[in-house]
Amino acid sequence: MDTLDLETVYRQHSRQVLATLIRLLGEFDLAEEALQDAFAAAAQQWPSQGAPDNPLAWLIRCGQNRGIDQIRRRQTVRFHADELARAAEVSDTPDLAESSLQDDQLRLIFTCCHPALAVESQLALTLREVCGLTTEQVARALLQKPTTLAQKIVRAKRKIREAGIPYEVPDDKHLAERLGAVLHVVYLMFNEGYARTDGEGLIDASLTAEAIRLAELLATLLPDGDVFGLLALVRLQDARKAARVDEHGELVTLEDQDRTLWNCEEIGLGKAWLMRALGKSPAGAYTLQAAIAAAHADAPSFEETDWQDIVGLYDLLYQRSPTPVIALNRAVAVAMVEGPQAGVALLEGLSSHKAIQNYHLFHAALADLYRRAGHQEQARVAYERALSLASQAQEKRFLQKRLFQLDSGNYQ
């Protein structure tokens, strides 16, 4: 097995290995160390001895043994007698059935999304631990500084350890209240894969697939309306991914997408989940967003989209969760119904929100509306601001193209 294969295994399995090692070893940091040790051992052994039939089980067993060794090596062994007892207890019969491993991922998600942690920490920790994103990627996804974010993750892990936040899926009584944060996190996970915020790759299929897999797992285990809504939403968005990038790897906006490239089968799946979600009222935030995505999926073209319907759905959504990003999307839809000037007025009203001032898509949307309203100079300033904030190469090139078209006056 060559290095590339090991990288693939790492990408596909490292989070599952980690989730299970946390259960087996009882501690985040120890499990992370053990995970790295296990992959280091694999890098050493697999090329000469060949890859094992079940790499996942091999890595978990190896990581577990390394973790137990690590506990033994610690000088202050008496402090860790409990951990050692727990690790030794399960070491003979580690449960590596697929269902247990999936449960471990759920355990990890619910632990990372525990309400005793600040919501921001829940999001950061889950993206870091469950998705395996780097601290920098998590920081960008959450519009925060990497140093702040790193501190947040360290503090959150310390609290899990010191306050005794259990590694478990909440019981039925507490499940509903714990679900909201989990859904939020799964959706962020999907978005991080769908619109990566750095590097060249625009769509990371394994991350979106992981988010969809987790959403499906949640839908199986927790048949709640908005779990179905979330699953519908990620399916409907994922169905458009082939049209989001052109043959040169450049970004294509919804307006210019070739709709024949949309995955009809996946749209069907998404709409089926949406129907199930709408069967349970009141419609949750993800269900409403899925309904918006379905309205786009049903439209033969950008112009023939039922924008009035979409504005109505955004109104409901904004009532449920009045965030600046939802207000931004609503303003864009309003502009399609009432004209660009109406959208500009709404966006200018939003510009005082700190979270949105450094959000490149806000300035890109504003620039687009200025351009449509015929305000070339304001459009240029806003495109330049968006360009300075965008971190993704495709988005930068897209914005540069817009600026060029603006200068050459050939954009109508």
Next chain:
Amino acid sequence: MKYVALVYYREQTINDMTEQQWHDLNQECIRCVENLADKGKFLAGQALQPVDSATTLRVRDGEVLMSDGPFAETKEQLAGFYLLEARDLNEALQLASHIPPARLGSIEVRPVRDLPPKD
């Protein structure tokens, strides 16, 4: 694990109560403690006299300095504490949610810290 549940509320809320309401609240607290003790969850705990009975002291350069009142003026005042035995934070929070003044003020739940072994 052991957790301390610190009970905070605005003393003014208590002062505004009728005698009957105050009596009922105390009886409810007694039942809460009995309940926790029956389940083996209650290790220790006390209600406290109001903050105007508090004296705060500091030792500086070997000298004991005393001042009248609590260490800090806060919106809600420390009114009592429970030392609880719980499997994990989830259980501790669940137990603390039954402490009657949780409805009036706030309960801060903190794990105890074991001191390192004696040298």
